[in-house]
Amino acid sequence: MQIPSLKDKVSPEEWQLRVDLAACYRLVAAYGWSDLVFTHISARIPGPEHHFLINPYGLMFDEITASSLVKVDQQCNKVIDSPFPVNPAGFVIHSAVHAAREDVQCVLHTHTKAGVAVSAQRCGILPLSQQSTFVLASLAYHDYEGVAFRDDEKPRLQADMGNANFLVLRNHGLLTVGKSIADAFLSMYTFEATCQIQLAAQAGGELIHVNPQIVQGVAESMRVQTGGLGGAFVWPSLIRKLNRTDESYQS
Secondary structure, three states, X not given: OOOOOOOOOOOHHHHHHHHHHHHHHHHHHHOOOOOXXXXXXXXXXXXXXXXXXXXXXXXXXXXXXOOOOEEEOOOOOEXXXXXOOOOHHHHHHHHHHHHHOOOOOEEEEEOOHHHHHHHOOOOXXXXXXXXXXXXXXOEEEEOOOOOOOOHHHHHHHHHHHOOOOEEXXXXXXXXXXXXXXXXXXXXXXXXXXXXXXXXHHHOOOOOOOOOHHHHHOHHHHHHHHOOOOHHHHOHHHXXXXXXXXXXXXXX
């Protein structure tokens, strides 16, 4: 699929954001977290306009490129002409989070089997693993209200999420936010691992829960583990991994 390049039509800052977001889509596909064309990752473009980038609805995640990403405003109006539509359900969830969280650049939402399975468990996320402690330190829940295409759900989603960085969408899936695309991706990697480990542990014998005091001190543990860089610590290695197989996301 030939898509005209936007590199010379946007600012260098926006182009780099497009490249990173396209890379994030490819990585989500590579790790098996995509659901055909039915989930979304969005990124806020710096500036007072509150524009953001979201995937062209109908493309597989491993097809997405920097130039194919759709630039929209808070009302889902295209800021740059694109032949691709935007999914209204995806826009409702992402625009709600971006509107309420000025600290967030990226919102990442998935429908993985493990994520949906745990979202349907009354207990939610259990303190069963090291990974779970990072999630539990900043976790919220939002009850299922059907496919999210109604604007009246936005205030309830915003209120439920609050300042959390991890959100379980009950009976639906997982959502993470980050101050950068790298932060949101690392959070989702941890969130997905948490759910997979929980399901595996529940299939075995008696469960041992992590001491709650450990969860309380986990923010400092993450800072030490990543040298204070968060997702930026692992992002360059992820880009190298991606580039070894396919650099077309950069176009």
